[in-house]
Amino acid sequence: MAAGRTHNVPLLTAIAATIVALVLALVHTKVAVLPGIPKLEGLSIDARFKLRGARDPSSDRIVIVAIDDKLRAEAPEVLQTRHGYAKLIDALTGYDPKLLALDMFFDSPEIILQQALTERVRALNARLASETDEKLAEAKAVIAAIVEELRGDEVLATAVKRSERVYLAAHFLIGPQVTGAAEPVGLERARHGEVADASGGGDRRPINAMAVTMTMPEVARGAVGAGAINTFRDEDGVTRRVPLALEYAGRYYMPLGLAVALAELGTPDDTKYLVGAPTLHAAEIELPVSRGASIVLDVLGRNRIPRLSAADVLSGKAPKTALAGKLVFVGFTYAAYDKVVTPLDHLADGVELHATLAENVLGGRLIRGTGDLATILATLVLCACVCAAQLRHVRRRPWMPPLIAIGVVAGYIVLAVVLFSRGTVIAIALPSVLATFVLIAATVGGLATEGREKAKLRAVFSQYVAGPVVDRILADPARAKLGGERKELTVLFSDIRGFSLFSEGMAPEKLASFLGEYLTPMTELVLASGGTLDKYIGDAVMAIWGAPIDVPDHPARACEVALKMQEVLVALNKGWAKAGKPAVAIGIGINTGAMAVGNMGSAARFDYTVLGDQVNLAARLEALTKEYGISILCGEATVKAAGESFVFREIDLVRVKGRAGAVPVFELVGRKGDVTIDPAFTAALATYRARDFATARTQFATLEGDEVAAVLAKRCGELAGAPLDADWDGVYEQRSK
Numbered sequence: 001m002a003a004g005r006t007h008n009v010p011l012l013t014a015i016a017a018t019i020v021a022l023v024l025a026l027v028h029t030k031v032a033v034l035p036g037i038p039k040l041e042g043l044s045i046d047a048r049f050k051l052r053g054a055r056d057p058s059s060d061r062i063v064i065v066a067i068d069d070k071l072r073a074e075a076p077e078v079l080q081t082r083h084g085y086a087k088l089i090d091a092l093t094g095y096d097p098k099l100l101a102l103d104m105f106f107d108s109p110e111i112i113l114q115q116a117l118t119e120r121v122r123a124l125n126a127r128l129a130s131e132t133d134e135k136l137a138e139a140k141a142v143i144a145a146i147v148e149e150l151r152g153d154e155v156l157a158t159a160v161k162r163s164e165r166v167y168l169a170a171h172f173l174i175g176p177q178v179t180g181a182a183e184p185v186g187l188e189r190a191r192h193g194e195v196a197d198a199s200g201g202g203d204r205r206p207i208n209a210m211a212v213t214m215t216m217p218e219v220a221r222g223a224v225g226a227g228a229i230n231t232f233r234d235e236d237g238v239t240r241r242v243p244l245a246l247e248y249a250g251r252y253y254m255p256l257g258l259a260v261a262l263a264e265l266g267t268p269d270d271t272k273y274l275v276g277a278p279t280l281h282a283a284e285i286e287l288p289v290s291r292g293a294s295i296v297l298d299v300l301g302r303n304r305i306p307r308l309s310a311a312d313v314l315s316g317k318a319p320k321t322a323l324a325g326k327l328v329f330v331g332f333t334y335a336a337y338d339k340v341v342t343p344l345d346h347l348a349d350g351v352e353l354h355a356t357l358a359e360n361v362l363g364g365r366l367i368r369g370t371g372d373l374a375t376i377l378a379t380l381v382l383c384a385c386v387c388a389a390q391l392r393h394v395r396r397r398p399w400m401p402p403l404i405a406i407g408v409v410a411g412y413i414v415l416a417v418v419l420f421s422r423g424t425v426i427a428i429a430l431p432s433v434l435a436t437f438v439l440i441a442a443t444v445g446g447l448a449t450e451g452r453e454k455a456k457l458r459a460v461f462s463q464y465v466a467g468p469v470v471d472r473i474l475a476d477p478a479r480a481k482l483g484g485e486r487k488e489l490t491v492l493f494s495d496i497r498g499f500s501l502f503s504e505g506m507a508p509e510k511l512a513s514f515l516g517e518y519l520t521p522m523t524e525l526v527l528a529s530g531g532t533l534d535k536y537i538g539d540a541v542m543a544i545w546g547a548p549i550d551v552p553d554h555p556a557r558a559c560e561v562a563l564k565m566q567e568v569l570v571a572l573n574k575g576w577a578k579a580g581k582p583a584v585a586i587g588i589g590i591n592t593g594a595m596a597v598g599n600m601g602s603a604a605r606f607d608y609t610v611l612g613d614q615v616n617l618a619a620r621l622e623a624l625t626k627e628y629g630i631s632i633l634c635g636e637a638t639v640k641a642a643g644e645s646f647v648f649r650e651i652d653l654v655r656v657k658g659r660a661g662a663v664p665v666f667e668l669v670g671r672k673g674d675v676t677i678d679p680a681f682t683a684a685l686a687t688y689r690a691r692d693f694a695t696a697r698t699q700f701a702t703l704e705g706d707e708v709a710a711v712l713a714k715r716c717g718e719l720a721g722a723p724l725d726a727d728w729d730g731v732y733e734q735r736s737k
Contacts, residue, residue: 010401011390013445014438018383021434025379028430029372030202040429042234044413045296048420049343054301058363061264062355063326064307065092066333071311078310082110082152086159091314092330093163095323101167101260103229103331103338103351105215110152153218161222167263168215169229169256172246175210181249184212186220189268190227190253192245197275205276206293209248225263227256231340231353232294239340239348241294242357244280244287245273257357258282260327264362278371285361288368296367296425297353298360301344305355307333329355367425375427382408382435390442405439484598484611489546490554490638491595491615492531493622494522494565494588496539502584514581515539521568529557534609540622544610547597555592555641559668562588562632589622590668591615591635613659620656621665624734628652629707632668639666646670649677650685651708653731662731667708681709688712689730693720 028034071078078084085106092100160166170187214220232241245252252273254262262268265283272281280287287295310330312318331351332338338350360366389404409432416426496502496518503511519536526533526543530551534542543561545554565588573583593614600609614635621633628651639648648666655662669675684699693716700706700713715732 008390010442010446011387014383014387014390014442017438017441018380018387021379021383021438022376025376025430025434029375034430037429037433039235040433041427042236042238042240044416044428045240045420045425046238046343048417048425049299051417052421054304054344057300057305057359058365059359060306061327061362062305062359063097063323063328064305064333064349064351064355065310065313065323065328065330066307066349066351067310067331069334070309071314072334074311075314078314081112081149082106082156083149086152086156088310088314088330089156089159089163089166091316092323092328093159093165095313095318095320097165097323097326097328099165099167099225099260099263099327100163101169101227101256101327101329101354103169103256103329103354105169105171105213106153106156106219107213107216109216112150112152153216157219157222160219163222164224166223167225167227167256167259168220168223170226170253171213172209172228172230172248172253173211173213174207174230177208177247178210178249181211183249183251184214184220185217186223186226187212187214187253189223189225190256190259192252192254192273193269193271195252195273195275200276202276203291204278204289204293206245206247206252207243209246212248225259225268227259227354228253229256229350229354231350232292233340237341239342239353240299241290241292241296242353243292243294244289245275245293255354255357257354258287258361260329260354261358261361264327264358282361285364287361288366290369295357295360296369297342297356298365298367298423299342299344299348299356300359302348305352305359327358329358365423367420367423370424370426375430378412378426378431379434382412382431383438386435386438386442389439390446401442402439405435409435484596484600486594487547487597488593489544489595489597489610490558490590490592490641491534491610491618492526492541492543492545492558492562492588492590493619494541494562494586495622497585497587497626499539499584502582518572518584521572522565525561525564525568529561531557531561532608535607544597547610548608553643555590555638556643556645558590558592559634559638559642559646562590562668563670566631586631587622587625588632589618589620589625589634590632590638591618591621592637592641593617593635617656617659617663620659620734624654624656624665627734628667628711630667634666634668636664636666645672647672647675647677649681652712653729654734655731656734662729678703678706681706684709684712688716691724691728693717 024034028037067079075084078088089100160168168186170184170190214226215223220226228243228246230243230246231239232243233239234241242255242257244255244258246255252275254271258271259268262270262283267283270283275293278289280289280293290296306322308318308322313323329351331349331354333349333351336347339347340350340353342348342353385408386401386405389401412431413428416428419426506514518539519541522541523533526541529545530549531543531545531554532547532549534544536542543558545551545557551557565586569584569586577583591614593612595610595612595614597610598608600607600611614637617635621635625631625633630651634642634648642648647669649669650664650666652665653662654665669677680699681703684696684703687699688696697713697716697720700709700716703709
């Protein structure tokens with residue numbers, strides 16, 4: 001025996017590929033991510049969110065006040081002036097919330113007039129203040145009103161300070177690390193409490209910021225807290241994470257949602273952060289830290305967090321209890337402003353992310369990853385299962401290794417979905433991709449060895465048997481032996497009527513071309529239905545259903561193909577008529593029953609076919625179509641098994657050539673709903689079998705255009721004038737094969 005056959009090459013290839021896969025897993029988790037894996041993992045997380053569906057918040061403590069289209073329509077000044085924002089803050093404060101987190105900042109002074117003109121107006125107002133001339137009263141009032149409008153920043157600062165519950169937003173500009181940069185006023189309130197940096201953590205270290213945008217000092221001094229509003233958008237554009245820590249000039253800052261949650265817990269400064277550690281301690285809560293010192297948000301879904309329109313707050317229409325004692329996030333929701341894509345919403349409002357983080361922390365609904373070690377172990381287990389599928393006793397069925405691999409990966413994905421519903425994320429993309437890599441490697445290894453041997457077998461057997469049979473022989477070489485098995489099948493014979501006379505006047509080349517035009521669509525119908533083309537017998541087609549591929553509805557498939565053959569023939573005849581060729585008609589016989597199927601013949605030459613009495617009956621039925629002038633005849637077993645989708649009519653009892661017993665024969669009239677049976681034919685057939693031939697002849701004669709009725713009417717005429725045997729049983733003796 002050749003050395004190449006003593007080794008299981010697919011298994012050895014799979015083992016080698018598994019080693020490579022583990023190395024790649026280590027590289028991905030410890031050195032540099034593999035291209036495309038983060039995007040696939042993100043898609044898998046989105047799918048898990050969608051399978052879980054949206055959920056309600058853990059409590060009603062968090063509310064969003066939306067600066068929406070309604071506010072723009074009813075109170076546009078809020079968006080246009082600092083006076084407007086001050087008015088909104090005062091209105092919100094009047095509802096007595098626990099705190100107000102503003103997802104916005106006022107980083108520069110309000111500019112209504114140019115600076116020089118502003119100073120002139122203020123100076124003029126000062127001079128006019130001492131004037132008593134009544135003629136200047138209106139001018140003094142107008143100038144005073146303008147000066148008051150120019151005090152927008154002061155009014156806003158006063159409103160923020162007076163509220164005593166405002167948290168401001170800060171946005172960090174990501175870039176190279178800076179040192180010695182000044183800390184904006186108020187940003188110190190966003191710092192983490194205790195921080196230690198051991199210069200470790202790898203990809204869990206915070207992102208560096210080179211600048212920060214913050215509300216100007218005059219306003220920020222009156223705030224009681226602050227937090228970052230940065231979010232992380234993944235490669236595919238979906239926002240799934242927010243940073244728990246951002247580094248700026250050697251200092252570490254927390255996000256706005258976390259700052260609000262800590263304020264609710266009564267411990268605004270209680271954070272202990274070891275830079276690069278897998279968790280962050282916040283008021284007795286361990287927050288999981290992923291890459292970039294971020295946390296994966298457990299998004300709730302569209303509009304799950306209660307929200308009110310800022311317009312209703314300004315007008316006083318909002319219920320008092322809607323905001324009293326609540327944690328209120330104020331942010332923009334109008335039009336397409338500040339929109340982000342999340343796993344559950346393609347148009348989520350940015351303010352929702354910060355409110356969601358606060359809800360996650362306060363509700364304890366935190367999504368935790370299993371870490372790099374678990375990812376590597378999962379990769380090892382999946383790849384080991386793929387390797388096990390390459391064992392010889394498994395590979396006897398070629399479809400088993402990929403089926404096992406798909407099943408193992410599918411089971412792992414189901415496990416991931418179940419764990420996700422409990423707040424745990426295990427990596428799907430990397431283990432599944434690497435397991436697939438091992439399967440492909442094993443498959444290629446098999447094709448390079450066993451595949452070559454099978455290719456030789458295919459080349460040999462394809463000269464003798466059909467493609468599907470070759471596949472079965474390659475899957476199980478024992479099928480190559482002579483002999484067959486007994487199975488319940490359906491067989492179909494079709495034949496062109498009068499083909500011998502038709503072909504006499506046609507040149508051989510044209511005849512071959514004509515047969516090709518006819519046999520091609522007929523064969524395609526058989527194969528498309530899951531049938532097997534047994535053979536061509538000149539112009540005749542022989543097909544079977546139920547072997548070598550098992551199909552439970554083989555009688556119905558054969559009947560459907562027979563009807564489609566007649567329909568296709570109509571189109572073919574139209575084309576041939578245009579080409580000056582004669583039209584043809586075909587007869588089809590179908591029968592169902594037990595028959596022998598398999599490789600029949602001699603040791604030197606054999607064919608995959610069917611044999612048996614039921615096969616012969618189908619052939620006789622095809623021949624009978626000429627005697628009755630119809631297209632399709634079926635045996636009784638086919639009629640019973642075909643179901644209710646077709647319309648059949650019994651037309652006669654026949655003793656076919658080569659059979660002693662009589663059988664009922666049925667015409668396949670058409671599909672149910674398209675055709676009906678004339679009850680007059682059934683009544684005439686009953687009269688015929690009752691030996692009242694004269695009456696039956698009259699009844700059949702009234703059915704104009706019915707070829708079978710015409711045949712039976714003629715037979716009744718013959719029987720009416722001839723002596724009848726006492727044992728006449730109504731059976732017709734077939735005259736030709």
